[in-house]
Amino acid sequence: MSQLRRDPVRGHWSIIAPNRRRRPDDHGEHGPIERRGGGPCPFCPGNEEHTPPEVDAVRPNLTTANAPGWLVRIVPNRYPALLAGAPGVAVVGARAGLQETLPGVGSHEIVIATPDHGRRASHFSVDQWDTLLAACQFRMGQLLQDPRVKYVVLFHNHGERAGASREHEHLQLMGIPMTPELIRQEAGRARAYRERRHRCLYCDVLESELAERSRLVLCDEAFVSYAPFASRMPYELCVLPRAHRASFLHLSHRDRCLLAAHMRELLQRLERLFGDLPYNWVLHSLPDTDADADVFHWHLELLPRLSKQAGFEWGTGGFINGTPPEEAAASLRAAITST
Amino acid sequence: MSQLRRDPVRGHWSIIAPNRRRRPDDHGEHGPIERRGGGPCPFCPGNEEHTPPEVDAVRPNLTTANAPGWLVRIVPNRYPALLAGAPGVAVVGARAGLQETLPGVGSHEIVIATPDHGRRASHFSVDQWDTLLAACQFRMGQLLQDPRVKYVVLFHNHGERAGASREHEHLQLMGIPMTPELIRQEAGRARAYRERRHRCLYCDVLESELAERSRLVLCDEAFVSYAPFASRMPYELCVLPRAHRASFLHLSHRDRCLLAAHMRELLQRLERLFGDLPYNWVLHSLPDTDADADVFHWHLELLPRLSKQAGFEWGTGGFINGTPPEEAAASLRAAITST
Numbered sequence: 001m002s003q004l005r006r007d008p009v010r011g012h013w014s015i016i017a018p019n020r021r022r023r024p025d026d027h028g029e030h031g032p033i034e035r036r037g038g039g040p041c042p043f044c045p046g047n048e049e050h051t052p053p054e055v056d057a058v059r060p061n062l063t064t065a066n067a068p069g070w071l072v073r074i075v076p077n078r079y080p081a082l083l084a085g086a087p088g089v090a091v092v093g094a095r096a097g098l099q100e101t102l103p104g105v106g107s108h109e110i111v112i113a114t115p116d117h118g119r120r121a122s123h124f125s126v127d128q129w130d131t132l133l134a135a136c137q138f139r140m141g142q143l144l145q146d147p148r149v150k151y152v153v154l155f156h157n158h159g160e161r162a163g164a165s166r167e168h169e170h171l172q173l174m175g176i177p178m179t180p181e182l183i184r185q186e187a188g189r190a191r192a193y194r195e196r197r198h199r200c201l202y203c204d205v206l207e208s209e210l211a212e213r214s215r216l217v218l219c220d221e222a223f224v225s226y227a228p229f230a231s232r233m234p235y236e237l238c239v240l241p242r243a244h245r246a247s248f249l250h251l252s253h254r255d256r257c258l259l260a261a262h263m264r265e266l267l268q269r270l271e272r273l274f275g276d277l278p279y280n281w282v283l284h285s286l287p288d289t290d291a292d293a294d295v296f297h298w299h300l301e302l303l304p305r306l307s308k309q310a311g312f313e314w315g316t317g318g319f320i321n322g323t324p325p326e327e328a329a330a331s332l333r334a335a336i337t338s339t
Numbered sequence: 340m341s342q343l344r345r346d347p348v349r350g351h352w353s354i355i356a357p358n359r360r361r362r363p364d365d366h367g368e369h370g371p372i373e374r375r376g377g378g379p380c381p382f383c384p385g386n387e388e389h390t391p392p393e394v395d396a397v398r399p400n401l402t403t404a405n406a407p408g409w410l411v412r413i414v415p416n417r418y419p420a421l422l423a424g425a426p427g428v429a430v431v432g433a434r435a436g437l438q439e440t441l442p443g444v445g446s447h448e449i450v451i452a453t454p455d456h457g458r459r460a461s462h463f464s465v466d467q468w469d470t471l472l473a474a475c476q477f478r479m480g481q482l483l484q485d486p487r488v489k490y491v492v493l494f495h496n497h498g499e500r501a502g503a504s505r506e507h508e509h510l511q512l513m514g515i516p517m518t519p520e521l522i523r524q525e526a527g528r529a530r531a532y533r534e535r536r537h538r539c540l541y542c543d544v545l546e547s548e549l550a551e552r553s554r555l556v557l558c559d560e561a562f563v564s565y566a567p568f569a570s571r572m573p574y575e576l577c578v579l580p581r582a583h584r585a586s587f588l589h590l591s592h593r594d595r596c597l598l599a600a601h602m603r604e605l606l607q608r609l610e611r612l613f614g615d616l617p618y619n620w621v622l623h624s625l626p627d628t629d630a631d632a633d634v635f636h637w638h639l640e641l642l643p644r645l646s647k648q649a650g651f652e653w654g655t656g657g658f659i660n661g662t663p664p665e666e667a668a669a670s671l672r673a674a675i676t677s678t
Contacts, residue, residue, distance in 0.1 A: 005569035008544060009525055013657045014569040020661035081651075081659045097547055098540075099568055155650025163649025172650070180655030186348055201437075205347060208436055229438055230344035230353040282654025303653055310502025311494025311511070314642055315621025316519030318352045320420045322359035 002082055002104025004177070012181060015104060017081040043073075043112045043168035051075040055109060056142075058135050071128065072135040073112040074173070082106035082174060091148045091177040102177055105148055111136060111171040113156075120276060121158060121169050122267035129260035132171070137256070139173055141249050144287050149175035151183065151287065159278030162305045183284060187292035194295045200244050202297030214326045217269075217333060222255045223262050225302075227325030227332075233307055234323035235273075235332070237266060239300040246293040248285040263300075269335040270304060278305040341421055341443025343516070351520060354443060356420040382412075382451045382507035390414040394448060395481075397474050410467065411474040412451040413512070421445035421513060430487045430516040441516055444487055450475060450510040452495075459615060460497060460508050461606035468599035471510070476595070478512055480588050483626050488514035490522065490626065498617030501644045522623060526631035533634045539583050541636030553665045556608075556672060561594045562601050564641075566664030566671075572646055573662035574612075574671070576605060578639040585632040587624035602639075608674040609643060617644040 002017040042050035045068035053066055056074040063069025085091075085105035093102045113132050114124060124132070140152045153174040157164040164170075179187075193201040206224055209215055215226045217237060225239045239262060241255070251259065263281075270277055285298040313319055341356040381389035384407035392405055395413040402408025424430075424444035432441045452471050453463060463471070479491045492513040496503040503509075518526075532540040548554055548565045556576060557564045564578045578601060580594070590598065602620075609616055624637040652658055 007567060007569035009528060009540060009567075010521070010569075011524060011528055012569065012571065014571055015657065015659045016570075016663050017659055017661055018663055018666075020659060098544060153651060153655055155654050157649040161647075163647040174651070180657050182349070182654070182656030185350060185656070189348060189350055201348060205437060208438075228346060228348075230346035230349075230351065231355075232351065232353055280650035280653050282650050284654070301654065308500075308502040309648070310496040311619035311621050312492060312513070314619050315494050315521070315623070315640065316492055317521030317524070318354065318519050320354045320356055320359060322356055324355050324357055327357075 002080075004102035004104060006100040008098040008100070013102075013178065015081045017104065020079050020081055041117055041166070041168050042078075043110075043166060043170060044117050045070070045115045048073075051110070052078060056135065056139055058131050068115070070112075070115060071131050072114070074135065074139055075110050075112065077108040077110050077172070080108035082108050082176065085148075105177055107143060107149070107173070107175040109139070109173045111139070111173055113169040113171055117168050119169070120267075120271075121156070122264065122271050122276075124264060126257065126261045126264055129264050130257050133251075133256050133260055136171065136173065137249060137251060140285075143173065143175040144249075144289075146175065148177055150290075151176050151179045152285075153180065154283040154285075156279075156281045158280070159276070159305070162278035162280050162303075164278075179286075179290065183286065184292075186284065187286065187290075187296050190295040190297070191292060200295070200297055202240060202299065203244055206240050206242065215329045217329050218262060218265060220258050220262060222258045225262065225266060227329040229325060231321055231323075231325040231328070232319040233303060233305070233309075233321055235270065235304040235306060235328045236321075236325070237302040237332075239263070239266070239302065241298065244297050246286040246290070246296040246298060247288055248283055248298045249288075265337065266302060266332075268337040269332050272335045272337060273331060274304070274306065279303060280305065341419075343441040343443060345439040347437040347439070352441075352517065354420045356443065359418050359420055380456055380505070380507050381417075382449075382505060382509060383456050384409070384454045387412075390449070391417060395474065395478055397470050407454070409451075409454060410470050411453075413474065413478055414449050414451065416447040416449050416511070419447035421447050421515065424487075444516050446482060446488070446512070446514040448478070448512045450478070450512055452508040452510055456507050458508070459606075459610075460495070461603065461610050461615075463603060465596065465600045465603055468603050469596050472590075472595050472599055475510065475512065476588060476590060479624075482512065482514040483588075483628075485514065487516055489629075490515050490518045491624075492519065493622040493624075495618075495620045497619070498615070498644070501617035501619050501642075503617075518625075518629065522625065523631075525623065526625065526629075526635050529634040529636070530631060539634065539636055541579060541638065542583055545579050545581065554668045556668050557601060557604060559597050559601060561597045564601065564605060566668040568664060570660055570662075570664040570667070571658040572642060572644070572648075572660055574609065574643040574645060574667045575660075575664070576641040576671075578602070578605070578641065580637065583636050585625040585629070585635040585637060586627055587622055587637045588627075604676065605641060605671075607676040608671050611674040611676060612670060613643070613645065618642060619644065 040047050048066045054075050057070040058072040059070050082104050091105045143152050156171045190201045209226045218225045225237050228238050281302045286293050286296040345352050379386050387405045393414050396409040397411040398409050421443050430444045482491050495510045529540045554565045567577050620641045625632050625635040
């Protein structure tokens, strides 16, 4: 069983998860990502029995569960960082001297993003992106039904350098028993700003980026993406919805289609500049029930992993970024793709 | 010229440093670390003219500057993240709307840790480790003479995966115009603890680790190293001095020799388990003039880079660690080396 532990000096939480060790990129191996065609891929149609039974799937022709015929398939992670625990039993934190803990109760699921092993997310159709986002939206809502789940983390690791342990495109959904520190910090700053200025911090960032233009990458009716002023790494992007809402869960069908096209276009432009690059993207979205939901404004962070984070970053919590965001944005504005 | 920028939403600082782009691991390249013997290494004796002129060096026989005969050599980084700026001109922050900045004034130096290209830090003699630590200690003191320098970051990237751009062992020293966020957070927690308990947080962690024993790795008269309770990654270690002092600068000769032997032993044990592994180590030490110097307790963090940090870590500020620190400590206690 996993355990969440809080560091008494630094304040961060770590999930100590012993059963994560046997997965493909186990730290004892250092091995490269498994290669295309090397052994059966558990995420490919026909190999459904190589994953735990699916918890949800998009099956247009009502095909049978755990058989081919799906567009997106959600399965429990075989090496979960968190486990469901006994149903209905509350998650109770403990404190012994300097040691603060929470039981590792929650969920850790894989969203298999496409049936096509070789198709990268940048080459998904807008429809496939929309199907994927809709499946995540629905499943997030389900996970949040469990009162022990305080937050759902949705993220995508693409490429070995970005932490992907399998090549077949997949996202991860984790229901966790506390609100992550970074989200709490963001919400805290948004709360302080609201109290001082009576306005939304994110809405003001949006307005200021739209006025200044130099860091803008892509704008449509519902979303604006830009290279953040203090970008942590080259070509970092933030996708911010124009509408002020705390949660991604309420995104309308129309806006979700726009987001689908937006994500596809950003990834295509990055590929145009750097080829098949490693990246992470992460959703920041607060549940409506969160005490800070009134000040939060959901968004998506896209982090190309073109540079390495080293002693400076680990030791200080600061970043050294060799590419001014204004330059990154200009290159991405110029990298128009023909779709 | 670089610029320090603060993110309005997340609160972190980034150094936007355009002249970092031309260094060997430039993000456009993705290339591996330069190989042993491939072209002249600017850090090797005889190639001194390939670096900027040295700012300090340990030269036992009073050999000429910028010529062979040194044991440790400190030179400005050819691709500095920060520059000295006009002498005596104060560093003044600016704020325009949501944008908070500081000029990129400071220093960024390379500490060439050995004249021997092929010798890893784990195989330095205790004397070489002591010479290296003494050179860093002295240079840190010099950099802190500049009133614009509020903090000196000392770190070591070993191996390509840990961000090293050259194989020849080298440390980095950066004089920066503000106290890094992580250090400020640690000091804030230590301050709060002091106010509540009238004791030092780090001294209490030390006492609790010594009592519990399960996470201890190595103890001598002056230092205790242990795997932190909420370790962020497998085999993370903290080296904590028994004596309560804010700054590494006042380390006595005797204690520095003990630290030298301690570091060598830790790296040798890690190598015994994992071979030549990538790692970072970072010093956390506050200048005496810092407002939080009374509550801080200097220490050293050693971070083996055996696992990858991915979307979860970037998106939440939390960590997933598959190796319980109690197991890591037990393996390291058993991995006794014969020196």
